[in-house]
Amino acid sequence: MYRYDEFDHAFVSARVEQFKDQVERRLSGELTEEQFRPLRLMNGVYLQLHAYMLRVAVPYGTLSSRQMHKLAHIARRYDRGYGHFTTRQNIQYNWPALKDIPAVLDELASVEMHALQTSGNCIRNVTADHFAGAAADEVGDPRPYAEILRQWSSMHPEFSYLPRKFKIAVTGADRDRAAIQVHDIGLHLKKNEAGELGFAVYVGGGQGRTPMVAKKIRDFLPVEDLLTYTTAIVRVYNLNGRRDNKYKARIKILVHETGTEEITRQIETEWQAIKETDLKLPQQDVDAIDTYFAPPNLVQRPEGWSGLAAARKADHAFSAWVDQNVTPHKNPDYGVVTISLKPIGGIPGDATDAQMDLVADIAEKFSYDEIRVSHEQNLVLPHVAIADLRIVYDLLLTDGLATANAGLITDIISCPGLDYCALATARSIPVAQRISERFGNPERQADIGELKLKISGCINACGHHHVGHIGILGVEKKGEELYQISLGGSGDEICTIGDITGRGFSSEEIVDAIETIVDRYLEIRTDKEETFLTTYRRVGAAPFKDALYSEVANAA
Amino acid sequence: MSDIEQPAGELWGREGFREDPYVTAETLEEAGDAPAVILPLGAWLGLTEETRNASNRKIGVLVAPGESIEPLLPILDSIPVIALQFPAFNDGRSYSKAELIKNQHHFKGELRAVGDVLIDQVAYMLRTGFDTMKVNHAVTLNRLAGHNLHDVPGYYQPGRGSHTVSGTYSWRRVPGA
Structure with missing residues (x-):
């Protein structure tokens, strides 16, 4: 997974320091709530019905064990012992005290996380297929591109005051698990006839009070054009999106009112003007980011096959869980495990600090240190050997995390x-x-x-x-x-x-x-x-x- | 009392505060004999080419967020200052216009931000191509006087006033000419 370098560390700590200063000014009364509002929103702090809420970004839903332990620690120390995983692959804390939030942001920064751009009219956390890098049906891992977009959209000087929030999702398989057609921009990573990677580009999808399915405006965009083309789309939106009515301000309304053909023409015209600028991606940079997402060196574990059949026969509940919550992996000796955060009668997406710690421990031992948050409000262990399914199931069972309902009616x-x-x-x-x-x-x-x-x-x-x-x-x-x-x-x-x-x-x-x-x-x-x-x-x-x-x- | 309305606020650029030679007026007549005037886009476009290019006064143009900059693009060379309005801090259209005017169409004159300029936006404005800002917000004035731009040590996008760093990704920049 992506690791911060010095540049990223310096950027995030500078933002934390700025927010500390702003919180102090709010607590001392120098800033009114109204003046503080845009500042806190930039840092993911909302004012809810009963308290402040902090929304922490989990870029494209990928977490390491260390990061998950930190999320557990924050829930325990600064909240009421739980967190809520959201449909945007983020986590929300519902009860932090405002005075503690800078400390929470410090804690997050120590594990290369932040709460930036989880709110406000900017480009939000970029989401991706939660089975990325593991799913058997994948053409390419979407996360390197999501990471490039994450970096490029961080504190973007031109795109931080858009008409409304802006959400980008990327998928790398024909089976769309990232719901890209209900996003402002949806990118489908695919190969052309020459075997080169690029994207089908969808624009103007969304839900809210005016739900719309996105329109495909380009069937194949070469990878090198990812940032120039995205810039063209967001620029056309920033200049022309409606600002007179917040309910008509998303790009879906602009696409609908302008017409797909005309908006495509405007985007293509703008793109031609900037196609060859500094934002054209050099292959070496794409490769360098790609390296961070190289698949783990999976040990061959063929013994799992014979053991699994016997274990399934012996335990019906385990067998049902394997049927429902384990998805095929690229490597036949492995499976992708969905950890349901939907216990029967429970609160969808909630996890306690102990559950988060347990998942982190299991991931460290049995999933090559990787965890995913799905937009369906579940957690995922992307690389579990079939030989380890039984022990992983038993461990999950100890804290109510083995509900065999992924994709069923109670997976709400x-x-x-x-x-x-x-x-x-x-x-x-x-x-x-x-x-x-x-x-x-x-x-x-x-x-x-x-x-x-x-x-x-x-x-x-x-x-x-x-x-x-x-x-x-x-x-x-x-x-x-x-x-x-x-x-x-x-x-x-x-x-x-x-x-x-x-x-x-x-x-x-x-x-x-x-x-x-x-x-x-x-x-x-x-x-x-x-x-x-x-x-x-x-x-x-x-x-x-x-x-x-x-x-x-x-x-x- | 003069009927020329001098907008409140101080003019600020990377080098600090400076005198503003321009007055803002609705029409040329209203501006009297002021040597440097900024007119709204409609009035500016109504001037003859001869008047615009007259050597005895500078005539700049003020563009509201909802107005198109298209008519200005072919004649950028003849404009001494373009002022882009921020009627509210959250109306970001003028950032994209700044990009187009300065970086795509290579405007050589002064690009100015006027309106609701808050301290958290100043660095963004400079990076998208603004040269100056007309500031009247008290906190912003204080922070600018204290050279505190609320900036970050590195940027994830190319932009004005920054340069590339070797050994990292092509889209990254650090502050400085």
């Missing part, structure tokens, strides 16, 4: 909602917990199969409900929480925005409504191989609407 993405967030209009965590409990039976959810359920507590869609196979949006209506359901959304390579079923459901009704949908799916699927999403795409919304609304009508 949920925003913090009204329990924490100042923007939320409804609670989302308690709804997630009740749905999780309703479907918690392992056999039942395995029978339902792949089903991505996502919950947002307001229209800003942090819980990605628009791309949930089943999406739930909590709104406030006449003082009551009301939950709208959408169906058929998907954030992968065939990206779709879900269709709203109709009138919403109360907090009491919502779990039953979800069960009604699931039961209807089980009735009408052709067989167990036909997933919920495939079934929905075949039959459309009608059978589900019938089930939802006729049943309610009958009951009334």
Whole structure:
């Protein structure tokens, strides 16, 4: 993984020193909250419903054991013993005291981490496929490019006051696990016919109150043009994006209002003017960054194959976990392990300090010191020998981290909602917990199969409900929480925005409504191989609407 | 009382504070016989070429964030100063315009930032190509007087007032000419 050099260390410590000064001025009263606001936001400090919240960047979701131990330490010493992993591969601390935040930033800097650009109208943490560098289906590792983008976008003098926040995601496989088509810029690393690496470039995707699937504006951009082309896109956006209405300020609205053809023309024109400037990437620099992400020297472990079959036969629960939470690795002796942060009835994405320490220890011993944070709010051990799966499972089991539900209905993405967030209009965590409990039976959810359920507590869609196979949006209506359901959304390579079923459901009704949908799916699927999403795409919304609304009508 | 409105604030550049020879006016008539005037883009474009190039006074142009700089690009050589507005600190359009004017179209005159100039933005402004800033924010004035630019020791992008360092990546720079 990438390691800071002196340049990076000096940069981050200078930023920490500046923020220390600003916090002192705020605590002494020299700065008002209003004056302090833009300064704290640049350092990832939000003011939530009950307290300040600190959002720490985990670049493209990659962490070492040492870094994870540090995150655990921060949770223990400066927070209430837990942290919340987010859909942007970051971690949030919900209860730090403002006076402690500079010390937390010092601690982070000591392990080459920071909280910069996790907020504000700038280029945010660049995200990537959480299986990068390990997945069997990968064309190339997207992380070196994400790292180059991270560096280039850090305190960018031209792009720190954009019309709105700006999110870039990179994937290196045809199977899109980074949801690139719902980002401001999505980059799909691929090879052309000559076998050279480059990117398909997507622009203008996003969720929020106006969900849109990104438009592909270039099928193949050579790697050397990554920064010049990105600069052209962001410059066109900075100059022309709407600033009169914050809800229309994202690049998706500019793309929509300008038209894909015209915006592409503007971007290409700007790019021609800067294509041969200092930002053109020399191959040696790409290679140098690439070296940091060289795959670990994996020891051959063929003995795992024979042992695994016996271990699976002996323990049904272990076998179910292998089926659900282990994904094929490039090296057949290894697997990619998803650690579910979705225990049945738990809070999606939360991890205690002890759990973080445990994951760090396991990663150090059994995953070549690497951990990933997924945008689905889980953790990933990218390089686990099949021979070690049993011991890793047993260790995870000791602290409730072996839930075999990756990709199933209880693997819910949920925003913090009204329990924490100042923007939320409804609670989302308690709804997630009740749905999780309703479907918690392992056999039942395995029978339902792949089903991505996502919950947002307001229209800003942090819980990605628009791309949930089943999406739930909590709104406030006449003082009551009301939950709208959408169906058929998907954030992968065939990206779709879900269709709203109709009138919403109360907090009491919502779990039953979800069960009604699931039961209807089980009735009408052709067989167990036909997933919920495939079934929905075949039959459309009608059978589900019938089930939802006729049943309610009958009951009334 | 004069009807010429001298905008409040001090003019600052890399070398420190300096006298501002320019007055800002809505029209040339309003500026009276001031030897150096900055006019809004509309008024400036309405001048004849002869008036713009007259040797006895300098006439600069003020561009609001929503206005296009396109009409200025072919005649940059005849403009002594371009002032780009920051009506609010979070309106960043003028940074991109600075890049275009200075680095893509090689404007040789003075590029000036006017409006809501805060201390945390000064380094960004200098790097995107601004030469001067008209500052009226008290904290910013204090910090500038104390030569505290809130800058960082290294940059991850090329820009004005910085140079490459050997042995590191092509996009990195350190401060200094």
